[in-house]
Amino acid sequence: MKRKFKGIYPRLLSFVKPYWKKFALALICMIIVGGLSAAFLWVIKDMVDKVLLAKNMLMLSLITIFIIGIYFFQGLSDYGQKYLMHWIGQKVVFDIRNKLYSHLQKLSLQFFSRRRVGELISRITSDITTMQEALSRAIGDIVKEGVTVIALTSLLFYFDWQLALISLSILPFVLKLTTELSQRLRKTSRKVRKKMATLTSILQETLSGIRIVKAFSMEDYEAEKFRNRNKEFFAAEIHSRQISSLISPLIGFISSFGIAFIVWYGGRRVIQGAMTPGEFIAFMGGLLSLYRPLSRLGDLSSITQQALASGERVFEILDTLPDITNIPNAFFLSGFRDKIVFESVSFKYDEEIILKDINFQVKRGEMVALVGPSGAGKTTIVNLLARFYDPHKGRILIDDKDIRKVDLNSLRKLLGIVTQDTILFNDTIRNNIAYGNPQATEQQIIQAAKVANAHDFIIKMKNGYDTYIEERGERLSGGQQQRIAIARALLKNPSILILDEATSEMDSESEALVQEALNLSLIHI
Numbered sequence: 281m282k283r284k285f286k287g288i289y290p291r292l293l294s295f296v297k298p299y300w301k302k303f304a305l306a307l308i309c310m311i312i313v314g315g316l317s318a319a320f321l322w323v324i325k326d327m328v329d330k331v332l333l334a335k336n337m338l339m340l341s342l343i344t345i346f347i348i349g350i351y352f353f354q355g356l357s358d359y360g361q362k363y364l365m366h367w368i369g370q371k372v373v374f375d376i377r378n379k380l381y382s383h384l385q386k387l388s389l390q391f392f393s394r395r396r397v398g399e400l401i402s403r404i405t406s407d408i409t410t411m412q413e414a415l416s417r418a419i420g421d422i423v424k425e426g427v428t429v430i431a432l433t434s435l436l437f438y439f440d441w442q443l444a445l446i447s448l449s450i451l452p453f454v455l456k457l458t459t460e461l462s463q464r465l466r467k468t469s470r471k472v473r474k475k476m477a478t479l480t481s482i483l484q485e486t487l488s489g490i491r492i493v494k495a496f497s498m499e500d501y502e503a504e505k506f507r508n509r510n511k512e513f514f515a516a517e518i519h520s521r522q523i524s525s526l527i528s529p530l531i532g533f534i535s536s537f538g539i540a541f542i543v544w545y546g547g548r549r550v551i552q553g554a555m556t557p558g559e560f561i562a563f564m565g566g567l568l569s570l571y572r573p574l575s576r577l578g579d580l581s582s583i584t585q586q587a588l589a590s591g592e593r594v595f596e597i598l599d600t601l602p603d604i605t606n607i608p609n610a611f612f613l614s615g616f617r618d619k620i621v622f623e624s625v626s627f628k629y630d631e632e633i634i635l636k637d638i639n640f641q642v643k644r645g646e647m648v649a650l651v652g653p654s655g656a657g658k659t660t661i662v663n664l665l666a667r668f669y670d671p672h673k674g675r676i677l678i679d680d681k682d683i684r685k686v687d688l689n690s691l692r693k694l695l696g697i698v699t700q701d702t703i704l705f706n707d708t709i710r711n712n713i714a715y716g717n718p719q720a721t722e723q724q725i726i727q728a729a730k731v732a733n734a735h736d737f738i739i740k741m742k743n744g745y746d747t748y749i750e751e752r753g754e755r756l757s758g759g760q761q762q763r764i765a766i767a768r769a770l771l772k773n774p775s776i777l778i779l780d781e782a783t784s785e786m787d788s789e790s791e792a793l794v795q796e797a798l799n800l801s802l803i804h805i
Contacts, residue, residue, distance in 0.1 A: 288587075288588050288591040288592060288595065289588070289591075291591070291595060292372070292411065292414070292415060292587075292591060295372045295375055295376060296368060296372055296415070299368050299371060299372075302364050302367065302368055303364070303368055305360070305364060306360070306361045306364035306365050306368070307361075307423060309357040309358070309360040309361035309364070310357075310361045310423045310424040310427055311423075311427050312353065312354070312357040313354055313357045313358050313361065313424050313427070313428070314424055314425070314426075314427030314428035314429075314430070314431050315427065315431050316350050316353060316354040316357070317354070317428045317431065317432065317569060318428070318431035318432050318434070318435045318566070319350060320347075320350055321432070321435055321562045321565050321566045321569065323343055323346060323347060323350070324558070324561060324562045324565055361424060365415070365416050365417070365419065366416045368415065368416065369412045369413075369415035369416025369417075370412065370416065372412070372415050373408055373409070373411065373412040373415070376408055376411070376594065377404060377408050379598065380403070380404055380408070380594060380597060380598060381404060383597065383598055384400065384404075384597065386602055387600060387602050388602045388603040388604045388668070388669075389663070389668040389669065390603050390669060391600060391602070391603070393629075396477075396481040396484075396485075397481070397484050397485075398477065398478075398479075398480035398481025398482065398483060398484035398485065399477040399478075399480065399481050400597075401480050401484060402473075402476055402477035402479075402480040402481075403477070403593050403594055403597060405480075406473070406476050406477075406480070406590075407473060407590035407591075407593050407594050408590070408594060410473075410586050410587055410589075410590040411587050411590050411591055411594065413583055413586075413587060414583055414584055414586075414587030414588075414591075415587075417580075417583060418580050418583045418584050418587065421580055422577065422580055422584075425573035425577050425580070426573075426577070428569075428570075428573045429570060429573050429577075432566050432569055432570045432573075433448070433570065435562075435566050436448075436563060436566050436567065436570070439555075439559050439562060439563045439566070440546075440549070440555060440559065440563060443542060443545065443546055443549075443563060446538070446541065446542065446545065447538050447539075447542050447567050447570075449538070450534055450535060450537065450538045453534055454531050454534055454535070457527075457530055457531070457534070458527060458531070458577075461523055461526060461527050461530075462527075462584070462585050463585075464523055465520065465523045465524055465585040465586070466585040466586075466588055466589055468516065468519050468520040468523060469520055469585055469586040469588075469589035469590075470589040470592070470593075471516045471519075471520075472513070472516045472517050472520050472586075472589075473589055473590055473593055475509070475512050475513035475516045475517075476513060478509050478512075478513075479506070479509055479510060479513055482502075482505065482506055482509055483506075486502050486506070520586070538567075539567060539568070542563075542564070542567060543564070546560050546563060546564065547560070603669075603670075604667055604668070604669070604670060604688070605688075606687055606688055607684070607685055610685060610686055610687040610688075611681050611685055611686045611687065611690075612686075612687045612690045613678065613679070613681065613686050613687070613690040613691055613694060614690070615694070615775055616644060616678060616679065616694050616775035616776055617644060617679050618643070618644060618679045618680070619641050619642060619643045619644065619677075619678075619679070620641060620642045620665070620676070620677070620678055620776070621640075621641045621676070621677040621678075621680075622638050622639060622640050622641070622661070622664075622674070622676055623639060623674050623675050623676070623677060624637050624638070624639060624673065624674035624675075625637070625638040625639075625664065625671045625673070625674035625675070625676060626638070626671060626672050626673040626674055627657075627660055627664060627669065627671050627672055628672055634657045634660045635657045635660055635661070635664075635671075637673075637674070638657075638661070638674070658780070659700055659780055662697065662778050662780050664676060665683075665695070665776075665778070666691075666692060666695055666697060666778075667683055667684070667688060667691060667692075670684060678691070678694070693774075694774060694775045694776050695774050695775075695776050695777075695778060696716070696769035696770065696772045696773075696774030696776070696777045696778065697769060697778045697780070698762070698765045698766050698768075698769045698778070698779045698780060699765075699780050700780040700781045702758070702761040702762050702765045703765070704749050704756075704761055704764060704765065705749070706748070706749065706750055707748065707749065708743075708745065708746050708747060708748055708749070709738055709741075709744075709745050709746070709747050709749060709764060710725055710745040710746060712749060712764055712768060713725050713728060713729060713745075713764060713767045713768050713771055714768075714771060715768050716768060716769070716771065716772035717771050717772050717773070720771055724771060725745065725767075725771060726745075728767040728768075728770045728771035729745075729763075729764075729767045731766075731767070731770055732763045732764070732766040732767035732770060733763055734760070734763035734764055734766075734767050737760055737763075749764075766779070
């Protein structure tokens, strides 16, 4: 379920709100930069009319000092706005990335089953970085160049309103061209972001499964697949750059017609005495200076459109609501006292029926094994009990309470789950065992490892419990990984322990030792 999109830029700016003081200071710096650009043109006018033609040495000295002052304050203000906008951009990206990652943790498993991990990684990294470009560069430059345009335009009208009207008559054509190209650019930017997500997905899947790739001698196949997708990304990126690169030169070419006419018409007015040479030179300087920020605004539109395309992808995830949530006034389960009941439970993934009218119960203290062929739905039963999914029909009761009416955190705190695919984190063995109980003492961690028959092999390792497992536990055998995962579940001290083929990689002796030590309520898949 998704909420309707709001405007992307207003939502981006909402993240700027906490830093409004720095943003306001940056705006002041931008206004100073734009205003001083116009002030410099006034100096040029006086330089010609009141210094060179009048041969005024005092005025020449004053203007020289004034020019140094203009460049000093303009440079200082430009530095200030760039630094402040970069700081704001990075801080906003920091906030958005944290919020996005936190939101991903809250989404239901059904969301992740329909999304590629690489695509999600691309949105957290590449898309948010593109948004940062818009915040730190585009917003600042748009304001700065906008102020410059307003100041220069006002000065042009002050010098000669007729020439100003003529010179600005091409603006509607420039705006129409920029708008059309920007719309095309936004479409191509969406395509580029999708191609990048595909590349990231291929990288994530291939590198995670590199052992399988090598086992089946599929290195050349994977390299060719990546090459083809990379070629598609290259083509999309080049098309996007082609459009963005057109904006500035097209604006310049269209502007040349206006400049050429002004040179001819303004020159005539000076010859006829309707304008002073200083006014005409200052006017031409202002006109040429005006087209530079207009051209820059055209370039910024490409950054803006790319950011909007990325913003859509990021906010799409933030607008996605979890399928599994707490109902208002949900029950809080403080413990497991009596029994678990599956009552006429049916479930399907999309249109594929996995479970149909399942009925059974498990009393506290019982050990129950569910036996069936692969794909029969044993793991699905675990997922339903943990409420990773909700049944389509029927209900699941713990102590006569429908788990859909139970607080999710209190439900899952009762459960200790060892999944079919053992997942270990790139951390120490100690921290992996203590993952569900970070406050556990050293003695509790060791005791859990002993129960899981893991202590003996752990202490033989170079750094013992401080040994880093590294990504996915590649340096451990399958049985060792399973024993650490079981120790992790046991240390949580759950009321209900669920093993989903959790001893399949152990030898028979180790499995017997682990089974003998388990004296908690247990559903054994």
